[in-house]
Amino acid sequence: MKRPLIIAVAVLVVLGLLLWLTSTLGTLYAGLSNLNPWVAQAITTLVVVLMVMALGVVAYYSWLFLRPRRRTAAPPLPKTTNEAAVTHLQSLDQQLSQIEDEVARQALVERAKTVTHAFEQQRLHLVIVGSGSVGKTSLANALMGEMAGETAVTKGTTTEQQDYRVAIPAIDGEIILSDSPGLLDVGAADQISRELATQADLLLYVVDNDLHRAQYEILMQLLAVGKRTLVVLNKTDLYADDEVQMLLERLGQRVGQLDSRDVVAISAHPNDAPNPYIQPLIDRIIAILRAEGRDLIANNILLQSQRLSLEARQLIAQQRQQRADTIIDRYQWIGAGVLAATPLPVVDMLATAAINTQMVVELGQVYGIAVSIEDARTLAISLAKTMGSLGLVKGALKLLTVGLQANLATAVAGKLLQGVSAAYLTRIAGKSFVDYFENQQDWGDGGMQAVVEKHYQLNRRDQIVQQFIQRALVSVGR
Ligand SMILES: Nc1nc2c(ncn2[C@@H]2O[C@H](COP(=O)(O)OP(=O)(O)O)[C@@H](O)[C@H]2O)c(=O)[nH]1
Ligand SMILES: [Mg+2]
Incomplete structure (x- = not known):
């Protein structure tokens, strides 16, 4: 609930209670003063004092609960180069643990150890x-x-x-x-x-x-x-x-x-x-050591750590790319199988969207992003629609018809066309999603359309289409 709302409700409740109490007190006083005015006054005063104390306690605790809390601050920026170096070395460890290739990771871990050791010394x-x-x-x-x-x-x-x-x-x-x-x-x-x-x-x-x-x-x-x-x-x-x-x-x-x-x-x-x-040089070196010695070390450690971090990032990016490619590969041929088995007059992009949903979830995982099934479905469908509106579906059909007919008899080629087109479009979809995840779930300035278009252009070159068809012939196996 919103804080102002809580406060408003609390104020109303307290006011209501106060009204009720004053009227009750009045009744009590009237009743008692009939018996004995002194006793009535004493008791009423006592009740009022108790009430004020109770109010005080309530007010104090509501203040504790309702007072504006300071926002939990973001982790403070490192103040000195030394702190920056320590922080960076820690995050480097974290980063290195994400590298899957044992040999590459060990090599970087060793170098990180050397840097840390130099820092400690x-x-x-x-x-x-x-x-x-x-x-x-x-x-x-x-x-x-x-x-x-x-x-x-x-x-x-x-x-x-x-x-x-x-x-x-x-x-x-x-x-x-x-x-x-x-x-x-x-x-x-x-x-x-x-x-x-x-x-x-x-x-x-x-x-x-x-x-x-x-x-x-x-x-x-x-x-x-x-x-x-x-x-x-x-x-x-x-x-x-x-x-x-x-x-x-x-x-x-x-x-x-x-x-x-x-x-x-x-x-x-x-x-x-x-x-x-060499006295002038010695003097200068000692002056620098005195004035900047610790900073120089920290500065350099930071530099070394950043270099290692850059290498680690490149390795991780490569590794993700490979895993993503494997996933796209798998799904594109699933798509081909599904559509080849149930021939439709035109490639049904919404049918492939169903396959793409699962692909989106898995690609998200590769980039450490948890995508819900609903979100994945929304993404897949809107990408399918974008492909349709860009004319890529027809474009792919045309592209592949030519390619297939060059390899097979026209009749056989026709049968394969939908499956292969679906696979081809799934591939473009997959590549587009990879861009999206690599970019922290952002389609960039040109939006989804520009990304899809880019991958379509990248994949329409004759050589790539031919390679794709060769693989398709093996995978679909007809
Ligand atoms: N005249 C002169 N010769 C020098 C001086 N310092 C080095 N040399 C000479 O330069 C040559 C190369 O020196 P070295 O220290 O081996 O150079 P490095 O290859 O950079 O390690 C040697 O013959 C040194 O004697 C200098 O201050 N004055
Ligand atoms: Mg030398």
Whole structure:
């Protein structure tokens, strides 16, 4: 019942009660005062006090019941990137469980676990990328030496990624430092480097000169997905000071969206000095770790989780498509059987609508939508009518007559025609319903008509009709 109605009824009832009570009280008082006025007054006062108290209690409880309740709020939007990451990882689990293919699911589940683990560790992943020989490995060495007092690292060309755990006293924590084999290098090296770059919480993009086109494009792609990046100009010992300034300016201009502090000049392994010159880079890295460290990790986890989610969605869509196709396939040949067994002068679309009803229910299930029999019937009938009004029934008959006569003697073809037409139209209906369910039960701007028309056009190509007829001949088996 509506709230205002309840309130109105309650007010009327209370008013009625009050009237009745006052008149009863009057009678009581009159009766009592005949006996003794003092007693009458005392009793009446008592009754009135009791009544007021009772009214108070009633009013209080009706208020509890009738007061405007706040609407149950939608789940609050995540406030921080951290919360967003947690929420997203949870929904990812949910999503992955919908993947039926065991192998594909396991692969994604494993990757999701890695992401979750990285999140729990809260260890920032710093990745060095750049083309071959720009000084990535030299920089990895220099960073370890200068930041953590560790030395090491393989000399020579790195063909695989190298990960180092580096303790950083300045932030009282650890990071993972990855040296990559080289962007734009041949084959696997480029692949590994790109993959590493997408995994990074913070990316050091090393160059030893102005960016050339291919380098520029990769950098732009990484920035476009929101990858936190520092552009590092290495080998500055090979340039004069004003040249370095010019290069820095040019890099800054090219990568317009970067903060100028995020373009840094260094010499990881100078020719003419015993020690690397990388202090400006270290300062910048530590400032970023302090200010944004947790956010960077959360941000990146969100990014990774979204990537996985996208892959999962694609798999689920594929899997649904396959199941839907199987269902359509089954029903189209049921339809063919029914109509071939009971020949009608014209294909009776309402008869096929009966078959389509069950198909709609099953297709709905594939997309996780529970469609009642009534709704399914309404949908099937209105689709059948739409097909009729678009002239598709006649169109299909014509299309298939030609196709069948090419394959069979005219007499035999005539007998098959209705069944095959029914199957063909059932198929178009099925495909249309799939669009509808995929679209969250929406026919889109052009309505049901446009969807049906689209699938009819898609399926009328000669090649498809021929394939269909071949299958029909086998299925109907006459
Ligand atoms: N002059 C100069 N040479 C450098 C510098 N950093 C690296 N190199 C040299 O560049 C070459 C490639 O360095 P490497 O770190 O292996 O590059 P990677 O292929 O990017 O890992 C080596 O010969 C290094 O000694 C630098 O700051 N100045
Ligand atoms: Mg290297």
